[in-house]
Amino acid sequence: AVGPLGALLLEEPRRLLQATSNVAVFGARHLVVARERSLIAQPIDPERLTLAGESALVANTLAFLEDRRAGVFSAAANGTLAWWSHPAPRTRIAWLNRAGQPAEAPRDIEGRVVNLALSPDNHRLALERLDPATGTDDIWVFDRARESLTRLTAEPTNETDPVWSPDSLSL
Numbered sequence: 001a002v003g004p005l006g007a008l009l010l011e012e013p014r015r016l017l018q019a020t021s022n023v024a025v026f027g028a029r030h031l032v033v034a035r036e037r038s039l040i041a042q043p044i045d046p047e048r049l050t051l052a053g054e055s056a057l058v059a060n061t062l063a064f065l066e067d068r069r070a071g072v073f074s075a076a077a078n079g080t081l082a083w084w085s086h087p088a089p090r091t092r093i094a095w096l097n098r099a100g101q102p103a104e105a106p107r108d109i110e111g112r113v114v115n116l117a118l119s120p121d122n123h124r125l126a127l128e129r130l131d132p133a134t135g136t137d138d139i140w141v142f143d144r145a146r147e148s149l150t151r152l153t154a155e156p157t158n159e160t161d162p163v164w165s166p167d168s169l170s171l
Contacts, residue, residue, distance in 0.1 A: 014049050017042055021064075026075035034071025037064050039083050061085040065114070067158065072114055084114070093125065093142070107142070109149060115161050119168040126152075126162035126171055139171065 017023070021034040029052070031042045039059040045052040063072040063084040073083035091113035094106040112130040114137075119125070125142040131154075139152040139159050152171065153159040162171050 016044060016049070016051060020069055022070045022073075024073070024075035025077055026081055027077065027079040032058065032073065032075045032081065034062055034064060034073065037062050037071075039071060039073055059083055059085065063112070063114075095144070104144075107147070109142070117162040117164055117171075119164045120166055121168040123168065126164065128160050128162060141171075 016031065017033065019033045019035075023031055023033045026032045026041060028046060029043055031044055033040050033042065037060070038057055039062045040055045041058050042051060042055045043053040044050065058081070064070070065072065071083070073081070075081045091109045091111075092106050093109060093116075095103040097103045109127070109129070111132065113127050115128040117126040123144055125144070127140050127142065128137045129140045130136075131138055134156060136156065137158045137160050138154060139162050140149055141152055142149050164171055
């Protein structure tokens with residue numbers, strides 16, 4: 001049996017709303033979309049595949065990547081929603097154990113950080129970080145054991161979206 005969200009994903013394409021940025025499914029009955037540095041939730045009727053009411057402001061300080069026309073947020077069908085407020089002069093990274101308790105002290109990283117990728121062996125964290133001098137994004141790697149942050153790329157263009165190899169040896 002396919003649930004309501006399955007129907008939303010399997011039916012013929014149908015435009016529910018006009019957007020010039022990223023959109024995500026949030027819970028069983030909402031879409032979230034970035035609009036002018038705001039995060040908006042739009043109710044939907046998943047059975048009829050139509051809009052179902054007035055949109056609501058979730059956050060009015062959403063970080064927005066102009067070069068990608070994308071708000072920095074993530075939403076899940078289980079009702080989890082996370083977003084990054086702007087400005088963010090530093091990012092705090094914390095490792096938690098399976099019980100949700102801190103596994104070690106959090107680390108602060110200066111600057112705008114997006115697109116984190118934890119290595120499969122859980123020893124290193126690749127991240128996309130803005131270079132304020134050039135205005136472009138580069139890939140950096142944080143090594144947990146050494147507590148060091150190393151720049152991996154430095155081209156005059158954007159290097160984005162780090163992805164680890166399955167053996168954790170390369171990006």
